[in-house]
Amino acid sequence: MARLKHHDDRCADQDLLSAYLDGELRPGELDEVVAHLTDCLDCVAEFHRIKEMRAALRTLPELEMPERLLPSTHPGPELSALLDGELATVEQELVLLHLGECDDCRAEFHELDAARTAVRSLPGLEPPEFLMTRRDAARARHRARWRVVTAAAGAAAAVAIAVGMLGGPAPTSSIDVGQFSDQHNARASLEPGFGVSPVYLSQGEAP
Amino acid sequence: MAEELVPTWEDVARRYGRKIYNFAYRLTGNPDDAADLVQDVLLRVRKGLAAYTPGSFDGWLWRITRNAFLDGVRRRQRRPTFPLPDDDRNLAVASPSPDEVLASVRLSEDIQSALLKVPLDFRECVVLCDVVGLTYEEIAEAVEAPVGTVRSRIHRGRRMLRELLTWPV
Numbered sequence: 466m467a468r469l470k471h472h473d474d475r476c477a478d479q480d481l482l483s484a485y486l487d488g489e490l491r492p493g494e495l496d497e498v499v500a501h502l503t504d505c506l507d508c509v510a511e512f513h514r515i516k517e518m519r520a521a522l523r524t525l526p527e528l529e530m531p532e533r534l535l536p537s538t539h540p541g542p543e544l545s546a547l548l549d550g551e552l553a554t555v556e557q558e559l560v561l562l563h564l565g566e567c568d569d570c571r572a573e574f575h576e577l578d579a580a581r582t583a584v585r586s587l588p589g590l591e592p593p594e595f596l597m598t599r600r601d602a603a604r605a606r607h608r609a610r611w612r613v614v615t616a617a618a619g620a621a622a623a624v625a626i627a628v629g630m631l632g633g634p635a636p637t638s639s640i641d642v643g644q645f646s647d648q649h650n651a652r653a654s655l656e657p658g659f660g661v662s663p664v665y666l667s668q669g670e671a672p
Numbered sequence: 673m674a675e676e677l678v679p680t681w682e683d684v685a686r687r688y689g690r691k692i693y694n695f696a697y698r699l700t701g702n703p704d705d706a707a708d709l710v711q712d713v714l715l716r717v718r719k720g721l722a723a724y725t726p727g728s729f730d731g732w733l734w735r736i737t738r739n740a741f742l743d744g745v746r747r748r749q750r751r752p753t754f755p756l757p758d759d760d761r762n763l764a765v766a767s768p769s770p771d772e773v774l775a776s777v778r779l780s781e782d783i784q785s786a787l788l789k790v791p792l793d794f795r796e797c798v799v800l801c802d803v804v805g806l807t808y809e810e811i812a813e814a815v816e817a818p819v820g821t822v823r824s825r826i827h828r829g830r831r832m833l834r835e836l837l838t839w840p841v
């Protein structure tokens with residue numbers, strides 16, 4: 466009783482009220498609490514408040530743990546993340562432990578590793594001309610125009626040589642325009658959508 | 673679980689994983705932190721089982737859990753946590769009517785928010801008692817404090833919560 470007596474309208478050791486609710490009183494304390502609760506309205510009110518709070522806490526829904534956290538769960542995306550060095554230390558250790566014990570996952574891991582290596586070993590490619598940016602395309606057109614001029618100059622020079630008007634060596638074309646044109650026509654005949662002629666490209670017009 | 677038997681870490685994961693997850697979730701209000709803690713605890717258990725001598729398994733496990741939690745708190749010190757509403761998909765128990773579900777979810781959110789405002793020393797004792805369901809003695813072992821201190825923290829923690837919540841809900 467001593468610890469639950471009134472002290473200036475306040476009761477000491479109200480911890481006993483929670484212990485009482487939890488069935489955690491020590492020998493001899495039960496009588497003390499029960500006797501006090503019969504004549505202290507403050508403590509009765511406090512007892513009910515704590516009882517209500519305790520009940521509310523105990524009705525909190527129990528959440529399901531994500532199944533992936535069980536050591537027996539086969540890792541999925543974690544295998545790729547492991548290959549890429551993207552797992553946190555603890556998770557990495559757990560996945561490695563699983564790999565040490567699971568033949569299936571070890572096999573999958575090696576397959577993923579091979580696939581990842583294969584993808585990473587693909588050569589880098591230049592984009593096709595029609596996928597180039599406008600700026601790149603403008604540069605390409607500029608280059609193409611100069612090639613036509615050069616080719617025309619070459620042809621004129623060839624004619625000049627043929628008629629014996631020039632004595633010096635003939636300049637040569639940087640590309641074989643005829644061969645390029647043949648290739649383009651052949652592809653246009655096979656691919657219906659591929660109808661943009663070098664002339665259109667060089668003039669910047671839509672087909 | 674018989675105290676004489678030393679479980680494997682897979683056993684611990686199956687039997688205690690959900691409790692550990694709920695403990696961490698109620699202390700942090702964050703499912704990712706709760707998942708991290710479960711993984712951390714399982715690894716520590718796996719390493720610690722070799723040296724474990726049969727005794728109070730719960731006390732041993734929850735001491736490990738609590739230490740892992742405190743280490744996690746230190747790591748996350750600069751990362752603020754926010755109370756999240758309970759994810760319906762994670763609810764282990766089905767609730768009867770939509771109204772009751774809604775009221776229950778609101779109550780859970782209120783309590784969760786209030787829990788996060790209670791100082792950690794008190795919060796962990798309340799959670800270990802009312803969420804995990806440990807005895808005062810087991811809690812004392814887990815938090816490495818005398819039973820009298822645990823008793824006081826549980827009561828004061830509940831009082832703080834009661835004052836933080838607007839009743840009747």
